[in-house]
Amino acid sequence: MHYRPMTLEDYHAAVALWQQTPGVRLRDADSFEGITRYLSRNPGLSFIAEQDGEIIGTIMAGHDGHRGFIQHLAVAERHRKQGVGTALVERCLNALRGEGIDKAHLMLLTDNESGKRFWKRLGWQFRTDIELHSFVLSDSPSA
Ligand SMILES: CC(C)(COP(=O)(O)OP(=O)(O)OC[C@H]1O[C@@H](n2cnc3c(N)ncnc32)[C@H](O)[C@@H]1OP(=O)(O)O)[C@@H](O)C(=O)NCCC(=O)NCCS
Known part of the structure; x- marks a missing residue:
């Protein structure tokens, strides 16, 4: 297995993997333009797992200078x-650490029981003391 930072050239293979992966929800932000913006704002923080030239795993991370955010962790079944x-x-957490970030968050769909088990085993804490509130700034139904 080969691990390396994700680049824009990985976009189509990564989307194909995400589309086959329940637990990963794709939105407008995952368009080519959206991922271009994300990777250019957060260089070196997203990774690919590759075997025999095929992308079989992804993870994306970014930060706002304060907290890290992880998304699109997917491994082919x-x-x-x-x-x-x-x-x-x-790899993602080491890259965030290297940027001086000392805490990261992620969003998990509430019915993703295997995802919950996975993150718990890695020491991530489920929060009951905060709520996530979102506001849509565009008129797109899949913003
Ligand atoms: C969650 C997900 C990314 C895990 O990927 P993975 O490559 O299977 O992860 P790992 O192999 O590191 O760990 C998975 C399990 O295999 C076990 N495992 C790891 N190596 C193993 C081995 N050599 N032999 C047997 N079991 C092993 C781990 O203990 C772990 O168990 P747990 O999840 O019940 O705690 C994958 O299941 C997936 O893509 N799920 C759908 C998308 C998703 O839910 N993403 C998370 C939302 S952010």
């Missing part, structure tokens, strides 16, 4: 339970 997801998370 036939490559799961071999430590790929854990290795991707480690």
Whole structure:
């Protein structure tokens, strides 16, 4: 398994993986333009797992100078339970640490029970003391 930072050239293969992965929800922000903006604002923080030239895992991270945010962790089903997801998370957290970030957050769909187990095992804490509130700034139904 080969791990490396994600680049824009990975976009189409990454989207294909995300589209096959329940647990990853795609929005307008995941368009080519959206991911271009994300990667250019957060260089070196998103990673790919690759085997024989095929992208089989992704993770994306960014930060606002204060907190890190993780998204789009996905591993192709036939490559799961071999430590790929854990290795991707480690790379992301090390990259965030290297930017001076000392806490990261992620959003998990409430019905993603295996995702909850995965993050708990890695030491992530489920928060009950905060609520996520969102506001849509555009008129797109999939913003
Ligand atoms: C969550 C996800 C990324 C995990 O990927 P993965 O590559 O299977 O992750 P790992 O192999 O590191 O760990 C998965 C499990 O396999 C186990 N495992 C790891 N290496 C193993 C091995 N060699 N043999 C047997 N089991 C192993 C781990 O203990 C872990 O168990 P747990 O999740 O019940 O705690 C993957 O299941 C996925 O893509 N899910 C759908 C998308 C999703 O839910 N993403 C998270 C939302 S942010």
